Amino acid sequence: MSKILVVYYSRTGYTRTIAGRVARACGADLDQIEGYKTRAGAWGYMRSAVGAVMHLDAPILRPRNEPGGYDLILIGTPVWCRNVPGPVRTYIKENRQAFRRVAFFCTYGGSGQNKVLRDLEILAGRPALATFAITDSEVASKLYNRRLSKFVAKLQNTSKFIGQPSHGEPLFDDNLIGL
Ligand SMILES: Cc1cc2nc3c(=O)[nH]c(=O)nc-3n(C[C@H](O)[C@H](O)[C@H](O)COP(=O)(O)O)c2cc1C
Numbered sequence: 001m002s003k004i005l006v007v008y009y010s011r012t013g014y015t016r017t018i019a020g021r022v023a024r025a026c027g028a029d030l031d032q033i034e035g036y037k038t039r040a041g042a043w044g045y046m047r048s049a050v051g052a053v054m055h056l057d058a059p060i061l062r063p064r065n066e067p068g069g070y071d072l073i074l075i076g077t078p079v080w081c082r083n084v085p086g087p088v089r090t091y092i093k094e095n096r097q098a099f100r101r102v103a104f105f106c107t108y109g110g111s112g113q114n115k116v117l118r119d120l121e122i123l124a125g126r127p128a129l130a131t132f133a134i135t136d137s138e139v140a141s142k143l144y145n146r147r148l149s150k151f152v153a154k155l156q157n158t159s160k161f162i163g164q165p166s167h168g169e170p171l172f173d174d175n176l177i178g179l
Helices: 014-026 041-053 086-098 113-124 136-141 145-158
Strands: 004-008 029-032 072-078 101-108 128-135
Touching (some): 014 101, 014 128, 041 086, 101 136, 113 128
Parallel strands (some): 072 101
């Protein structure tokens, strides 16, 4: 069976929530991009904003799961100042030569999501099989089951490489997704 990796960066938990749901729906492995610098509080916010606007790389820990071992890499990220966060930029630049197929998702407050999804394709050097963007309020309200389901269905239609969910679970169980 084909192997799928969901890898994400999350400062405040929104992207982590969605990454977990996507991984479970696809039967994928899950990995987190971790930076060395703290991004908590006002200074962390400022550092994140400046780095994103200036397209700065940010040092990250070595990933636990080597992307070269996967048929499809799904990358999840927040939107920072209408840009890709430094840690995600660095992850892609350091690993893109190992990517086969890619898909992207992002969480955001209200703007910049389409630009970020395009930037991710440019950074990765290949088109996404599918993309998905979701606002913080949608994540908080948990009203994303249908949209998330469409995202995974599109991945299934455009790739023969999506595995079945682990443990024989249906692709989307309302109890799992949290409607
Ligand atoms: C430095 C910074 C810049 C941000 N810029 C944007 C932005 O340009 N547009 C937007 O819609 N949301 C923006 N946000 C909000 C985040 O994209 C949003 O809260 C996201 O869901 C956070 O994901 P996380 O909880 O996984 O870190 C920004 C957040 C931070 C920390």
